[in-house]
Amino acid sequence: MVPPPFSPGTGGPVFQNRPRSLLWEAAHAERAALADDLALLDGGQWARQSLCGRWTVQDVTAHLTAAASLGPARWFSSVIGARFDFDLHNDRRMAEHRGATPAETLAQFRTIINSSASAPGPTEAWLGEVVVHSEDIRRPLGILRDVPLDTVTAVAGFYARRNLAVPSRTMVEGLRLEAVDGPFAAGTGPLVTGTTLALTMAMAGRAAYLAELTGPGVETLRSRFVP
Known part of the structure; x- marks a missing residue:
């Protein structure tokens, strides 16, 4: 499929107005690329501090799994259960999907590569989650990716x-x-x-x-x- 032309000076291409399905395809592709990179890491690299606050590489991977495992209803339930403390909500959901070993965490991440589940909000936001958190992982490890x-x-x-x-x-x-x-x-x-x-x-x-x-x-x- 040939992408539509860019719209100069508007803050983004016409891509942002494409169907949600194409934005999700991009998110799935970025998750798959990240999974390939994660498969090459050793234990010390999984424990490395990411660019995402106090979270390690393994933590961020588990967070990405959690984000793709909650639809709107479960997301609202989790947020309400955390009394709208979003840090607590994120920590709880991340802990659910953080395996006992890096291999388990990666295996869980692979199960959501093609997931289109998300919290409420525009699909561009959840594509951004994948792009940004993938860089949170790659940058401290010196891994380069040419994101499309x-x-x-x-x-x-x-x-x-x-x-x-x-x-x-x-x-x-x-x-x-x-x-x-x-x-x-x-x-x-x-x-x-x-x-x-x-x-x-x-x-x-x-x-x-x-x-x-x-x-x-x-x-x-x-x-x-x-x-």
Whole structure:
């Protein structure tokens, strides 16, 4: 299938308006690619700190499994049971899907590769979960992946427009973002440039990617990161 043309200057390609099924196909492909990378890790790498707060590589993998195992009804039940403490909700669900060994955690992750279950919300948000958390795992391990440009551009466009799982729109408010490797562009103000992936990860609050960005708006963006 040939993708539709990009829509310059709108914050993302027409890809973001495609049927949800195609966005889910992209999420499934990114999960499969991550599973292949995880299969090559040793025990020490599974225990490595990820870019996602206090969670290790194994924890983040289990979190991705949990996220793809809950539909809206079970998600609401879990959140209510945690008294709307989303950190507690995430920790409980992650613990459910964290195996006794890395091999068990990976085996559970493989079972949800083609899942389209999710919490309520736009599909771009859940595609973003997969893209961002995969990088949370890969970056500390020095693993590189060329995420398909249309996939990461769809996430970047969504992040520039909406706060949901992460306060991405607030993070870049008053800034102009322009990708150097694709059509993504959004916002007005001091310029920040970089790859679409680096811009996406910065919007998701990952300071490790700030070094890959350039332009007069970078220092403003950097000041918004909480140590």
